[in-house]
Amino acid sequence: MFLDLSSIPVTVTLCKRFIIAKIRGEHYRDYGVNKYDDIGTGFGHFGVAVEDVMKTVDLIKAKGGKVTREPGPVKGGSTIIAFVEDPDGYKFELLERGPTPEPLCQVMLRVGDLDRSINFYKKAYGMELLRKRDDPEYKYTIAMMGYGPEGKNAVLELTYNYGVKEYDKGNGYAQIVIRPDDVYKTAEAIKVCGGKITLEPGPLPGIDTKITVCVDPDGWKSAFVDNVDFLKELE
Ligand SMILES: C[C@@H](O)C(=O)SC[C@H](NC(=O)CC[C@H](N)C(=O)O)C(=O)NCC(=O)O
Numbered sequence: 001m002f003l004d005l006s007s008i009p010v011t012v013t014l015c016k017r018f019i020i021a022k023i024r025g026e027h028y029r030d031y032g033v034n035k036y037d038d039i040g041t042g043f044g045h046f047g048v049a050v051e052d053v054m055k056t057v058d059l060i061k062a063k064g065g066k067v068t069r070e071p072g073p074v075k076g077g078s079t080i081i082a083f084v085e086d087p088d089g090y091k092f093e094l095l096e097r098g099p100t101p102e103p104l105c106q107v108m109l110r111v112g113d114l115d116r117s118i119n120f121y122k123k124a125y126g127m128e129l130l131r132k133r134d135d136p137e138y139k140y141t142i143a144m145m146g147y148g149p150e151g152k153n154a155v156l157e158l159t160y161n162y163g164v165k166e167y168d169k170g171n172g173y174a175q176i177v178i179r180p181d182d183v184y185k186t187a188e189a190i191k192v193c194g195g196k197i198t199l200e201p202g203p204l205p206g207i208d209t210k211i212t213v214c215v216d217p218d219g220w221k222s223a224f225v226d227n228v229d230f231l232k233e234l235e
Helices: 053-062 114-123 183-192 227-234
Strands: 018-023 043-050 066-073 080-085 091-096 104-110 128-135 140-146 155-161 173-178 196-203 210-215 221-225
Touching: 043 155, 053 066, 053 080, 053 091, 091 104, 114 128, 114 140, 114 155, 183 196, 183 210, 183 221, 196 221, 221 227
Parallel strands: 043 091, 104 155, 173 221
Antiparallel strands: 018 173, 043 104, 066 080, 080 091, 128 140, 140 155, 196 210, 210 221
C-alpha cells in the first residue's frame, strides 16, 4: 500500500467506535487560519500499518515526502518501523505488519500520569488496556488502549516519559472522536472519573446528531458522537 501522506483525510473511521483525531491543516481549517505552526510537544504520532516499510519509505521519498527516521527495528523491540512527516509536520509512524482492516492503527498521545490515564480511559471511555510496555533503557512506558485487539482496531497509544508531567498541546491537535451508544451516559461517566465536559450532551443545532465533548486529565480533547446518529449522517 502506497502511503500518500497528503491524501490522509482529516477524520478517518478506524473501527466501529474510534474515529481518529481531527488534525488541523490543509483539510481541516478554521476560517482565516492557514498555518498551525505549533503541534506542541504532547502529540506523538499517527501509526500506519504497512506490509513493507522500506518500500513505503522509498515511495514517500520519491514523492518528496520527509522521512525523519529510517526503516529498522524499533529501539528495544523487533517491529520494523519508520517515521515520516506530512506537509504540516504531523508525525506518522509506519509499522510493518501483515494485511489489516485498519491500516490507520494508532494515535499516540503523551500523558503525565499513565495509571491516571489508563484508569480514566477505562472507566470514562469504556476502553480496555490492551498492552502495557515499560522501557527502562529509554525511560518511557506505553499503554495501548482501545475497544478491540491491536492489528484489527485502532488504538490509543498513551506514552509516559519518566518524570515528565506536562506537555505543550500546541494549536494543531483538535480531537479524537468516539461513537458511543449513549452520549448522556458517557458524559456522566466522564464527570465521575475526573474529566471535564466542555460541551454538555445533546443534539447539534440543525442536524440533531447528539454529541458531547470533554477533555481528559491531561487536557486531551475527545468528542463523542451518538453512534446511530453518526451512521444516519453517512446515509
Ligand atoms: C508500537 C510501540 O511499541 C512503538 O512503536 S514504541 C516507539 C518508540 N516510542 C518511544 O520512544 C516513546 C518515548 C519517546 N520519548 C516519545 O515521547 O516519543 C519510538 O518512538 N522509538 C523510536 C525508535 O527509533 O525506535
